[in-house]
Amino acid sequence: MRPSLVCGLAVLALAACSQNAEAPASDEAATDTPPAPAPAPRPEMTPEQRAVVLAGLPAPYNAGDLENGRRTFARCRSCHTLAEGGQNMTGPNLWGVFGRRAGSVEGFRYSDALHAADFTWDAEHLDGWLTAPRDFLPGNRMAFAGVPDETERRDLIAYLKVETGYAPE
Numbered sequence: 351m352r353p354s355l356v357c358g359l360a361v362l363a364l365a366a367c368s369q370n371a372e373a374p375a376s377d378e379a380a381t382d383t384p385p386a387p388a389p390a391p392r393p394e395m396t397p398e399q400r401a402v403v404l405a406g407l408p409a410p411y412n413a414g415d416l417e418n419g420r421r422t423f424a425r426c427r428s429c430h431t432l433a434e435g436g437q438n439m440t441g442p443n444l445w446g447v448f449g450r451r452a453g454s455v456e457g458f459r460y461s462d463a464l465h466a467a468d469f470t471w472d473a474e475h476l477d478g479w480l481t482a483p484r485d486f487l488p489g490n491r492m493a494f495a496g497v498p499d500e501t502e503r504r505d506l507i508a509y510l511k512v513e514t515g516y517a518p519e
């Protein structure tokens with residue numbers, strides 16, 4: 351039997367499902383397991399470097415409060431990593447999310463709704479998603495009510511841009 355078939359049948363036999371021994375431990379079904387620390391392929395940015403990236407963001411995000419964004423991201427942290435090469439947890443790794451097609455992180459099993467979504471993440475889409483994920487894309491699997499406060503969303507999106515390798519076009 352082909353390994354993929356075995357995997358399809360034995361969803362719980364996680365270890366056996368790794369077709370590629372080098373692949374990072376898998377995403378799906380690992381919802382309760384605390385993740386191992388993500389690799390840190392690039393050095394932490396200094397506060398000065400962060401300030402430079404922030405200043406270069408398009409308005410209104412260049413006026414974002416990164417510290418408030420970091421605090422707001424505490425609501426996401428249990429499900430998402432940000433760093434390059436960070437693991438998929440309950441939600442996909444968010445490195446490089448800006449400019450990436452929705453539902454396209456390799457190895458993450460999305461809902462049909464997100465998988466079929468036909469747009470690329472930018473600040474506007476993210477703002478809508480984060481306001482009310484359920485209304486923005488009905489049928490998605492992100493169990494999160496939303497960030498109703500506009501300033502918090504601005505700060506969070508600015509923080510995400512700085513932390514996920516966003517580069518202005």
Ligand code: HEC
Binds near residue numbers: 459462464480
């Ligand atoms: C309870 C876990 C959980 C929390 C909390 C959570 N997310 Fe998610 N997130 C998910 C899951 C699961 C998905 C995939 C949803 C799907 O497939 O429908 C997702 C998807 C996403 C996506 C789309 C990624 C892609 O590749 O298309 C973004 C962006 C995102 N989340 C950002 C956030 C942010 C920012 C927060 C905090 C404000 C947050 N999420 C809070 C679980 C979570």
